[in-house]
Amino acid sequence: MSKLSKYLGKSKVIKLGEDELEIKPLTVNELPLIIQISEEKTRPEAMKKLVQITLKKAVPDATQEEINGFGIEYFNELVEAILEVNNMKVSDKKQAFLSEQAEKEKDSK
Numbered sequence: 001m002s003k004l005s006k007y008l009g010k011s012k013v014i015k016l017g018e019d020e021l022e023i024k025p026l027t028v029n030e031l032p033l034i035i036q037i038s039e040e041k042t043r044p045e046a047m048k049k050l051v052q053i054t055l056k057k058a059v060p061d062a063t064q065e066e067i068n069g070f071g072i073e074y075f076n077e078l079v080e081a082i083l084e085v086n087n088m089k090v091s092d093k094k095q096a097f098l099s100e101q102a103e104k105e106k107d108s109k
Contacts, residue, residue, distance in 0.1 A: 014081045016074050021058040023081045026050075034088075051075070054082050 009025025030053060036046035055067045
């Protein structure tokens with residue numbers, strides 16, 4: 001391994017319902033999404049893609065249909081884990097926005 005191996009992110013195991021999921025850190029490949037999250041106009045779609053990518057990394061055999069059907073009631077917990085694993089901070093305002101978006105999505109189903 002190279003010098004860079006010590007700078008690789010560390011994953012975190014979270015419990016959702018009855019299952020444990022290993023939330024893996026984001027990589028350079030997800031950098032465009034991270035930038036889009038910081039922009040209000042592109043935030044909802046970027047967050048959706050980030051959650052989809054994270055779930056696929058956590059459960060590689062999950063189908064796209066299963067990932068798209070992920071229960072919105074677990075959204076906040078998952079997003080908090082994504083942020084923690086990647087040492088990212090979210091302001092209270094942004095957290096409130098994300099919660100509001102999750103509620104809107106939940107209400108529309």
